[in-house]
Amino acid sequence: MLSGLKASLTESASRCRTLYDRKRFRQGKLFVVSAPSGAGKTTLCSKLLENNKALRYSISYTTRKPRFDEAHAADYFFVDVPEFRRMIDEGEFIEWAEVHGNYYGTSRRTVEGIIDEGGDVLLDIDPQGARQLKATLGYGVYIFITAPSIKELEKRLRNRRTEPEDVMRLRLDNARKELRLFSEYDYIIMNRDFEEAYKHLESVYIAEHLRTKDVRDIYELMEEEE
Template sequence: MNNLGKLFVISAPSGAGKTSLCNELLKTYDNLEYSISVTTRKPRADEIEGKDYFFVDEDTFKKMIQDDEFLEWAEVHGNLYGTPKKFINEKLESGVNILLDIDPQGARQLKSKLHFGVYVFIIAPSLKDLEERLRNRRTESEEKLRLRLENAKKEVRYYKDYDYIIINKNFKKAFNELNAIYIAEHLRSKDVKKIEDIMNLEV
């Protein structure tokens, strides 16, 4: 089989359960890693350089934009975030699979630049269900919660940009579906260069 790694691009509105599903997939496979983004945001107390993010100042980030070092980048809540080309390419070329967690805007940028990648969109069963999950977190002000819900209404309309949609009503079922996608994408016939190399056929 093709020994290059595969890129899995995962998007979801806040509260859809994307992080929990991705973390479970990461625990399941040793050869799967999270993509590490570059950001101008200051590191939090528990965040580690090179593990959680690559932290840079704004001038460095803007220089990286000029040098075309990002697959995609965006400004979020006043901070800049980007997916570094070099990191992704080196991992994939070494055979490591990458899980990239980005919003639909970033996913669209990626799709316009790359001819590969598996795009998965995770959604809650309903907007009401999504609101209940966000309220149960007790981490959002009413203003921020309403903003997230309005953003969710816009984001779900990009579903056709994705190869797969998972409705996260039940975590176990949703994870089984995500796992099935991961397995199936490693069994594609187009990734087989020569069947003779697999079966030792005599020709």
């Protein structure tokens, strides 16, 4: 049964990619994913991007220092505070926020450019940024990911071994506040088991491409008669 479901999901995803390639939709879609630290959203988003080539990731700007396994222009655009403030003043961000003592922002030009061309955009941002986007844009698919418990969040954060104790405690305190915002999202995914959580995430992506309001012409979806 599971193998059949997986095959069906794969076939549906392939169908969605075909529809995208033929540019049968009015415009691209924006997928916004948020989660408290330790929920596993980055890994889930990475797999979604890997398996769905029509989806593009919008790399955020941040003033925090890169971790040992992060690269500039791949994971984030790492900039200093004066440069970030300049970008704010010049309206280059579609949203920005201060999180855990650092600034994060999303490029307006990148997001709007991809969507206008008919592409899909994935944003991995905090709830502050998601709230800004929802108010500013008025569109998008908003997905909240969480771990099964605060205890599990703490365990995952400690297993990273990438941050000092004070930063970790700040992330946990913020996580409790962020969890209260789940109702502002369209979907919630519990990341108890990675494969199950991923199945749910891709199901959302597939379903959002099957909405009738996004189809230009029903005949474009039908096979041509011979």
